Amino acid sequence: MSQINRQILLVSRPQGAASADNFKLVETPLAPLADGEVRVRNHYLSLDPYMRGRMSDAKSYATPQPLNEVMIGGTTGEVIESKNAAFKPGDKVVGMFGWQEFGTSDGKGLGKIDDTHVPLSAYLGPVGMPGVTAWYGLNRIIAPKAGETVVVSAASGAVGSVVGQLAKQAGARAVGIAGGPDKCRYVVETLGFDACVDYKAGNLYQDLKAATPDGVDGCFENVGGEGLDATLARMNAHGRIALCGFIAGYDGAPMPLKHPALLLTQRLLVQGFIVSEHMDVWPDALKELGTLVAQKKLQYRETVAQGLENAPEAFLGMLKGHNFGKQLVKLI
């Protein structure tokens, strides 16, 4: 009797906000392994804002997620069966198996990881795609000098939390923007940012101004909208903006940039980027990030949903900022 693989498919594209109706849970029997293949029991599924972009078929940097196929997503887990000489049962691996309990692969795109000092879940966070995203935007675009000020939106999140901590290690002043007093307290007290502005407090620009007395030299933008407008108005000459996310705009609401002329008057650099186009930096970045996590010099926080069936709800909540730190789904 073949084992059952539970999977979540994208079955429709959002009209406006994404909803649970866009997803469907199906059960599919696992086919026997072919020669060269390896089978993985996924332990963690990563939920990330970029997935909202893939749900639409609008022009974007990636081809849309096809309908009626397993939703895309990063996973970590354990090899349970292998007909591939490079893998053996018990190996821990990171891959892109998507929203399902088991993954089957010819080994391409599957990386072995060591969970002795870094837990499996962290390979989907600070020592995974979000961590490298933070590393790239901060080091390759913002490149903060000691004494400069770096503002990070979604500061308690998987990417933002790493940006601010790396900025601090570079000698910069790190200022976060996050939603609510709990997240802001965490950003300052646990992550060690110099300040954090609560955008839900209704006084974003004035609060940001108070938190950035010397202006802003680097902006790591994960959100867009009002926070970006406010940060832009605080930018110093020759500032750098790493554009990483526009989560507020994914639902198609118009979200203009109010004062683009500041880009000229302050001679700013803006660079949009997607970390998968910069694979050359991954080995160095992951090595550095893994060392920092193993040495407890890089803090991170996770919100973990239990069970594949709860992935859509967890994902929709994350788009609304209900998560606190990296959003994961534990599958086992």
Added chain:
Amino acid sequence: MSQINRQILLVSRPQGAASADNFKLVETPLAPLADGEVRVRNHYLSLDPYMRGRMSDAKSYATPQPLNEVMIGGTTGEVIESKNAAFKPGDKVVGMFGWQEFGTSDGKGLGKIDDTHVPLSAYLGPVGMPGVTAWYGLNRIIAPKAGETVVVSAASGAVGSVVGQLAKQAGARAVGIAGGPDKCRYVVETLGFDACVDYKAGNLYQDLKAATPDGVDGCFENVGGEGLDATLARMNAHGRIALCGFIAGYDGAPMPLKHPALLLTQRLLVQGFIVSEHMDVWPDALKELGTLVAQKKLQYRETVAQGLENAPEAFLGMLKGHNFGKQLVKLI
């Protein structure tokens, strides 16, 4: 009896649109030259969009033009008297004497120029600040590859006309945006652009789309507003935007960028710049531009107002696009 120097002062700052009331013509006796000084009869005064920014005291890249002082501006002219060993009567010079008929200087910031093959006026246009602005933004920010498409706004103007011609020489497709059929015809037929879109025709996005069948790889932005929105919507992945001017926004009208999320989805680079911060490129750029003008390989057009007293009207007209090519005032 001392000679009279006619000068135009900025006497008030614009509330909304700039107006003739902001300026005042005064007559000032010329003091005798001190040792080390040189006196120049200005032949041409340059009028440039950046001056509108200097009239305001809003946060900008430059200190505002002080009230009740001679308006800032580039000039070319002839030395008429010298107590400075580096200059002798008859020398042709380029400087920043501003809106006045005579300039007096200790020689700093005054450059000797050769008008044998390049006319004096061109040192305020293609072989001056506008030309170097075009050279820097095109070569150092956009850096077009052969076969790529570069869009230039204000394409018939002092900067835009050079951008497109240099882009063509780099093997790129040059597409202009200009106001009215006469300017568009000039841009294509005389300057040699591949196409020019008339933003006054009321169909900007569709016309630009038709003129850029392969999308847009580089944007040299002199204007902002609707043209920038349209160009942004045509940008290919990894496109570059050189932000040089926001003339439409100088009067304080809100001019948001409609779809900033495209900067991320297309992984675009935006760089605001002001050419006076890149003095290191001027010698090479001016040499190249001077050679091209002398060899008639770089076309340019001038609108010349006669007499200092007409400078304010010519300047205000230029801000509304009434000029055709580089706006100058002939003072002699």
